[in-house]
Amino acid sequence: xxxxxxxxxxxIVMLCILILNENAxxxxxxxxxxKQMKRAISRGALHTALTRLEEKGFIRSHYGExxxxxxxxxxxxxxxxxxxxxxxxxxxELRQGMWQLIPKLN
Amino acid sequence: xxxxxxxxxxxxxFQWFCKEPLFEELExxxxxxxxxxxxxxGRKKARRIYTxxxxxxxxxxxxxxxxxxxxxxxxxxxxxxxxxxxxLRRQKLFSFINMFSxxxxxxxxxxxxxxxxxxxxxxxxxxxxxxxxxxxxTPIVQGNERKTKASSPRYLGEELIRxxxxxxxxxxxxxxxxxxxxxxxxxxxxxxxxxxxxFDFLSFELISGSANxxxxxxNILLSESFAQKTFEGQNPIxxxxxxxxxxSFQIAGIVADPPQFSHIQFEAIVSINSTDxxxxxxxxxxxxxxxxxxxxxxxxxxxxxNEAKERVKNWLAQSAPNFFKNSEKFTATFELQPIHKIVPxxxxxxxxxxxxxxxxxxxxxVIAAAILLSAIFNYTNLSMARSLRRARxxxxxxxxxxxxxxxxxxxxxxxxxxxxxxxxxxxxxxAYLREGFISLLPRAEEMVSLELxxxxxxxxxxFAIVTGLIAGLSPSLFFARLSSLNALRSGKVLxxxxxxxxxxxxxxxxxxxxxxxVMAVVITQKQYTYSVNKDLGFDRENILNLxxxxxxxxxxxxxxxxxxxxxxxxFSSYVTxxxxxxxxQLVDKRNEDSIWVHQxxxxxxxxxxxxxxxxxxxxxxxxxNRANETSMIVNESFVTNFGLGTPSEALGTVFLIAGNSVExxxxxxxxxxxxxEEPINSFVIRGGKNYQYANLKxxxxxxxxxxxxxxxxxESVDSKHRxxxxxxxxxxxxxxxxLQHFMKVFGFVGFLAISISCLGLFGMTIYAxxxxxxxxGIRKTFGASEQTLVYLLSRGFMKMxxxxxxxxxxxxYVIFDRFILAQNVYRTQxxxxxxxxxxLFLMTLCIATIITQTWGAARTNPAKVLRDE
Numbered sequence: 001x002x003x004x005x006x007x008x009x010x011x012i013v014m015l016c017i018l019i020l021n022e023n024a025x026x027x028x029x030x031x032x033x034x035k036q037m038k039r040a041i042s043r044g045a046l047h048t049a050l051t052r053l054e055e056k057g058f059i060r061s062h063y064g065e066x067x068x069x070x071x072x073x074x075x076x077x078x079x080x081x082x083x084x085x086x087x088x089x090x091x092x093e094l095r096q097g098m099w100q101l102i103p104k105l106n
Numbered sequence: 107x108x109x110x111x112x113x114x115x116x117x118x119x120f121q122w123f124c125k126e127p128l129f130e131e132l133e134x135x136x137x138x139x140x141x142x143x144x145x146x147x148g149r150k151k152a153r154r155i156y157t158x159x160x161x162x163x164x165x166x167x168x169x170x171x172x173x174x175x176x177x178x179x180x181x182x183x184x185x186x187x188x189x190x191x192x193x194l195r196r197q198k199l200f201s202f203i204n205m206f207s208x209x210x211x212x213x214x215x216x217x218x219x220x221x222x223x224x225x226x227x228x229x230x231x232x233x234x235x236x237x238x239x240x241x242x243x244t245p246i247v248q249g250n251e252r253k254t255k256a257s258s259p260r261y262l263g264e265e266l267i268r269x270x271x272x273x274x275x276x277x278x279x280x281x282x283x284x285x286x287x288x289x290x291x292x293x294x295x296x297x298x299x300x301x302x303x304x305f306d307f308l309s310f311e312l313i314s315g316s317a318n319x320x321x322x323x324x325n326i327l328l329s330e331s332f333a334q335k336t337f338e339g340q341n342p343i344x345x346x347x348x349x350x351x352x353x354s355f356q357i358a359g360i361v362a363d364p365p366q367f368s369h370i371q372f373e374a375i376v377s378i379n380s381t382d383x384x385x386x387x388x389x390x391x392x393x394x395x396x397x398x399x400x401x402x403x404x405x406x407x408x409x410x411x412n413e414a415k416e417r418v419k420n421w422l423a424q425s426a427p428n429f430f431k432n433s434e435k436f437t438a439t440f441e442l443q444p445i446h447k448i449v450p451x452x453x454x455x456x457x458x459x460x461x462x463x464x465x466x467x468x469x470x471x472v473i474a475a476a477i478l479l480s481a482i483f484n485y486t487n488l489s490m491a492r493s494l495r496r497a498r499x500x501x502x503x504x505x506x507x508x509x510x511x512x513x514x515x516x517x518x519x520x521x522x523x524x525x526x527x528x529x530x531x532x533x534x535x536x537a538y539l540r541e542g543f544i545s546l547l548p549r550a551e552e553m554v555s556l557e558l559x560x561x562x563x564x565x566x567x568x569f570a571i572v573t574g575l576i577a578g579l580s581p582s583l584f585f586a587r588l589s590s591l592n593a594l595r596s597g598k599v600l601x602x603x604x605x606x607x608x609x610x611x612x613x614x615x616x617x618x619x620x621x622x623x624v625m626a627v628v629i630t631q632k633q634y635t636y637s638v639n640k641d642l643g644f645d646r647e648n649i650l651n652l653x654x655x656x657x658x659x660x661x662x663x664x665x666x667x668x669x670x671x672x673x674x675x676x677f678s679s680y681v682t683x684x685x686x687x688x689x690x691q692l693v694d695k696r697n698e699d700s701i702w703v704h705q706x707x708x709x710x711x712x713x714x715x716x717x718x719x720x721x722x723x724x725x726x727x728x729x730x731n732r733a734n735e736t737s738m739i740v741n742e743s744f745v746t747n748f749g750l751g752t753p754s755e756a757l758g759t760v761f762l763i764a765g766n767s768v769e770x771x772x773x774x775x776x777x778x779x780x781x782x783e784e785p786i787n788s789f790v791i792r793g794g795k796n797y798q799y800a801n802l803k804x805x806x807x808x809x810x811x812x813x814x815x816x817x818x819x820x821e822s823v824d825s826k827h828r829x830x831x832x833x834x835x836x837x838x839x840x841x842x843x844x845l846q847h848f849m850k851v852f853g854f855v856g857f858l859a860i861s862i863s864c865l866g867l868f869g870m871t872i873y874a875x876x877x878x879x880x881x882x883g884i885r886k887t888f889g890a891s892e893q894t895l896v897y898l899l900s901r902g903f904m905k906m907x908x909x910x911x912x913x914x915x916x917x918x919y920v921i922f923d924r925f926i927l928a929q930n931v932y933r934t935q936x937x938x939x940x941x942x943x944x945x946l947f948l949m950t951l952c953i954a955t956i957i958t959q960t961w962g963a964a965r966t967n968p969a970k971v972l973r974d975e
Contacts, residue, residue, distance in 0.1 A: 026131065026132070026135030026138075027135050027138045027139050030135075030139070042158075042162035042163075043132065043135055043136055043159050043163070044159065044162040044164070044165055044168060045162065047128070047132060047163070047165075047167060047168060048165055048167050048168075063131075069138060069141060070134040070135075070137045070138040070141070071109055071133075071134065071137050073130050073131075073133060073134030073137065074130060074131070075131075075134060075135075076130075076131040076134075
């Protein structure tokens with residue numbers, strides 16, 4: 001199931017998109033990851049992850065209006081698709097299930 | 107629009123490598139981060155971060171697919187190769203045929219390339235090869251120019267260096283050979299004479315001893331391998347070696363064996379100053395060092411710089427001829443020959459070592475090129491014939507935007523891939539043919555090894571690529587020009603094969619050559635069988651001929667007769683039937699005329715031993731003619747040629763041989779004493795002396811065991827010389843080996859010609875049947891039988907083959923009947939069997955070739971072809 005596999009980094013990116021809600025685009029996602037995970041990532045690495053996620057159909061994107069703060073270039077906003085959300089849920093439940101199976105903690 | 111502080115180079119770089127649609131988003135993000143960073147960490151650091159980010163953008167998902175440049179080319183090339191391999195695999199028969207014909211033709215090309223590349227290596231090992239020259243001379247005798255010689259007068263070089271400073275010289279001489287005895291061993295040695303400057307600028311390696319020893323007479327240097335053979339690991343320096351007919355020499359050093367690719371070859375080097383004393387002792391001619399004697403010595407000179415070269419040239423042209431005593435009678439012109447232009451080189455005589463002239467190389471290259479072009483023509487022909495199938499593919503490619511150049515690329519790469527694959531098979535064939543090829547050329551085994559080196563393989567690959575380029579040129583241009591509309595229109599007959607008559611003509615030519623070669627092989631084989639089995643008039647089975655090498659016949663006979671396997675030993679001056687004979691001048695006593703006849707010497711047991719028949723008179727008595735020559739035996743032709751009447755009447759006639767009166771005592775039945783090419787002439791058998799061979803009549807048992815016993819007997823008589831013996835029937839068969847060589851050449855070229863022409867025919871058949879599919883369909887619906895259709899489709903081709911046979915058969919017949927076989931007095935006849943057999947063979951091949959295609963076409967369901975439109 002290579003096509004629908006969710007990598008750890010990809011999961012984080014999706015979570016950040018969800019946190020940012022309406023304002024998820026390159027720079028903000030990058031900052032959010034930095035803020036949440038204390039992990040500086042390059043824009044290039046983020047781009048790769050976003051491309052993969054979009055290919056798998058977990059996220060969607062659309063362009064915003066041109067703004068002067070970035071040399072008149074449009075922002076590309078990302079949002080998590082239903083399919084993406086379901087996959088995230090599944091991943092979370094899978095983990096929780098596994099957590100509950102740990103005897104020491106119960 | 108970019109922020110003014112953003113580093114220009116990084117921005118430009120990013121713009122260059124980033125995919126167009128991603129640039130807006132990604133650069134926007136980077137720029138936004140940059141403006142924030144300027145506030146947070148300052149301008150300088152922000153700039154650094156920006157650059158770092160750009161570099162980290164170098165990933166496949168961001169990188170622009172190059173539309174030109176090396177990356178693009180590689181991507182395109184790999185796609186071409188993939189598609190080529192797929193195409194080759196899909197059309198297995200087509201690929202196999204092309205590969206087969208190309209690889210066979212290539213093997214011929216490879217042999218020639220290998221040979222030329224080996225010859226080019228000659229004398230490349232001399233470090234100063236560009237500055238070493240040899241003086242060559244053209245004698246002019248009484249105003250007539252003679253053939254140029256590689257040699258020059260002995261003292262020319264010395265005079266030259268006396269006049270012109272800065273020039274170095276080494277003086278060499280040839281014909282140093284004989285039986286060398288040292289360390290109780292005798293071996294044939296051949297080498298050169300040289301002076302002490304031999305190692306100065308020629309890159310031969312002296313292993314031990316000093317070069318200066320060559321300044322003194324009677325010193326000798328041995329080559330490493332010869333020293334090893336003679337002394338077997340002992341130190342030979344200081345020992346004495348005796349060379350038959352030259353004298354004793356002191357071994358002063360060891361030289362590394364000359365490289366194979368050297369035109370100077372030697373097993374030993376004798377100091378050149380020995381020649382003066384050798385000539386006073388009469389071992390070499392007294393005139394050896396005169397200027398007029400310019401066939402014995404060589405002057406190799408080292409000429410650094412152009413200025414010296416000019417001066418030497420002028421001296422050779424103007425001053426050198428003045429040394430001749432009488433220039434009206436004998437003079438010569440001198441030239442400089444660069445050392446690397448000796449092999450391969452112009453045809454000059456008296457060379458010091460092996461030589462290879464340009465002519466055979468050119469002839470071979472032309473043959474190879476012709477064969478290769480034929481194969482390339484077939485590739486083109488077949489590719490075009492398949493055009494119907496490929497046209498649709500090209501049409502689709504063009505519609506989806508392929509440029510002409512990419513179509514050309516595709517088809518060219520396809521041809522190159524095929525040609526590289528053929529190269530692989532070609533190299534295997536090459537390795538298989540290598541030895542036969544070398545044995546075809548006289549003395550080639552000394553000069554070319556045809557070993558596969560990395561350099562040679564590179565050459566081969568280059569050759570294959572060029573072949574592919576040429577083969578792919580015509581189909582690729584044809585497909586590139588094809589309009590996509592035409593290509594896609596179904597059922598449209600492509601006018602691929604323009605100049606159809608030319609192609610037909612070429613096929614007729616190819617088949618004409620094929621029939622000639624098939625017949626040549628058959629006829630040569632017949633002549634060989636005939637030659638080897640022809641009754642020569644004497645028994646050749648179970649006769650072992652032993653070279654006497656100067657030993658006493660009686661001693662040898664006594665020793666050999668001890669062996670139980672040897673029933674008789676006779677002696678003769680040569681081995682009959684192997685192409686040699688001797689001449690004799692007789693004086694007819696009746697009218698004092700002197701006449702040339704052929705002769706041999708044989709003892710009183712010879713005729714009986716070889717089962718030669720006497721028609722009149724008697725054989726020699728034991729011991730007859732030993733003291734005084736009084737009697738001879740002549741052959742029947744002698745009697746007829748001299749008009750001596752019947753054989754019995756001729757008995758008692760007396761002739762003068764070297765002043766002695768010699769009487770005819772016996773008349774032998776005519777036998778073939780020379781070879782099948784020569785007529786039987788007047789022949790005289792003399793007795794008493796000059797025996798060179800012992801003829802052993804042996805019982806037919808194990809040949810190897812027998813040879814061992816004979817060798818043991820030989821060694822008890824002569825321990826110095828190695829035994830040389832061979833069976834007479836084998837020796838005679840060996841004499842006709844050249845016919846087998848011919849057969850090999852004819853066979854190989856014929857095989858090439860046949861396979862290539864059959865493939866050409868095959869291509870034409872495919873084309874013709876494919877374009878006529880609709881006609882066949884209609885005919886079939888109207889009730890034509892399959893046989894009729896096959897006949898209809900094959901008729902035209904069989905006409906072409908028939909025409910070729912009509913042209914080729916008489917040509918071949920005339921060539922062999924009038925020219926080649928006509929050289930033999932005793933020859934086989936060309937009969938209907940050979941001619942008919944060859945024709946039948948070729949026709950069968952052609953019919954099989956044509957039927958494979960036409961039969962399939964005739965059997966196709968007409969509904970399939972007619973449904974097309």
